[in-house]
Amino acid sequence: MTLAEVVIIGAGTVGSVLARGLRKAGLAVKLRPLRRGLPKQRVEADLVVLAVRDDEIAQVADRLASAGLLGHRRRTVGVVHCAGALGPEVLATLRAPRVAVAQMHPLLSFADRQAPPQLRGGYVHVTGDRAACRLATQACRALEMKSVTIEGFDLVLYHAAAALLANGAVALVGSAQAALETAGADPDLAGAMLAPLLRSVAENVARLGLPAALTGPVRRGDLGAVRAHLARLSAKTPGQVALYQVLTTAQVPLARALAAASSESPNEGAAEKYDAIAQLLSDPR
Ligand SMILES: NC(=O)c1ccc[n+]([C@@H]2O[C@H](COP(=O)([O-])OP(=O)(O)OC[C@H]3O[C@@H](n4cnc5c(N)ncnc54)[C@H](OP(=O)(O)O)[C@@H]3O)[C@@H](O)[C@H]2O)c1
Incomplete structure (x- = not known):
């Protein structure tokens, strides 16, 4: 399961900074502002990052699930969100035989996309389905960030x-x-x-x-x-x-x-x- 293609939904501060970092690492990244709507066609990606506001995550997951935009590939796609206080369950409606979900929360402060924090060396808390965690961990490695999973963590x-x-x-x-x-x-x-x-x-x-x-x-x-x-x-x-x-x-x-x-x-x-x-x-x- 090698990470090559990433789709980021949500072109706010975090989405934009992650997109730039992952592109710099050589990955193929599509960044889609949520205000432009969800993709119209099936999403071709190994990892889908929902970098949207916390209170939009569940709704975006529901809409992606009901539109049937994921799970058509032979390889499992990972879908992650970036919220700190929410676990993978907020994405539960997306779970399917080839769709796995996780939290991927960068523990850094992103105030302005034009003045991004140094990603290298920062921690990312990753938790959820094994396949999604593996893909999220690869993304962290590409960003030179350290992924951690703390069992029983009070998020x-x-x-x-x-x-x-x-x-x-x-x-x-x-x-x-x-x-x-x-x-x-x-x-x-x-x-x-x-x-x-x-x-x-x-x-x-x-x-x-x-x-x-x-x-x-x-x-x-x-x-x-x-x-x-x-x-x-x-x-x-x-x-x-x-x-x-x-x-x-x-x-x-x-x-x-x-x-x-x-x-x-x-x-x-x-x-x-x-x-x-x-x-x-x-x-x-
Ligand atoms: N900021 C941080 O330091 C930080 C750190 C770790 C984790 N996170 C998490 O990362 C996720 C994204 O956070 P963020 O800081 O990137 O938030 P953000 O900059 O506010 O962007 C998030 C979403 O808000 C939308 N948005 C921005 N301005 C808007 C406006 N005026 N009207 C309507 N929608 C607007 C963006 O829409 P478009 O997609 O259409 O542009 C984007 O989808 C959240 O889950 C957050 O908890 C944030």
Whole structure:
């Protein structure tokens, strides 16, 4: 079962970026915008990717199934969708003797087709019928992405984790940018200053993992700095105090884990410092 021909239905951000990547890898790819309607003729492909909005997936699958556009070839065709929180069952109406279905969810952030993320090295969660998973895995390999299948995976929780990081990080940048502007930075400069900082954090996480990627006053047990931050945020940008409290509190267990793992002597008294920081954050008055 060799992957050669791919049809992507849905020419949004993900569909367009996957199409470009698969073409670059030498595959024959047809990209079809959903708004142009479903193909009128039988679909000649080894793999059909439904890169449409999550709430359209089931309906598109039903329409493909009832139109009888798949399953006519000697080889099994795989049909996959790209949604994170949905398993293969959303495509169940398509299942037939030579039609297999799966989820193929790229765990990357696609914001703009003209500024695609680096696909190489990214993970893709693949789960579903064996034949469809095999074809999806070949597509991932062509994109130089890593396919993973986690048995019994809670896909809604998986997607919540992805959204917490990918979308939460953007909201966090917005919050930090607003604070920089209040501090006196020009908006364009504030945005430009934050991107390299965020990139350095991602690189620390990639190279060192947790808890070693943590830096800053909580890691250092610097109660005075945290107190000063809280006071200034309360005075100048009070809407950001709650976010600062939540995210700084979440650093305390990481700092404790780092201190516990360290063999250096300055960690004497670390537990008390972290207790004091946690106490201040829970009741900053
Ligand atoms: N974006 C991400 O970071 C990301 C990451 C992983 C997985 N996914 C998943 O990938 C799938 C596709 O997501 P996407 O980010 O590519 O979504 P998208 O850019 O919004 O495109 C998805 C669909 O929305 C349609 N669409 C776009 N603008 C429209 C408009 N103004 N009016 C009507 N329809 C419009 C497109 O139609 P046409 O086909 O007609 O152009 C396309 O079929 C989803 O299942 C999503 O959960 C997304």
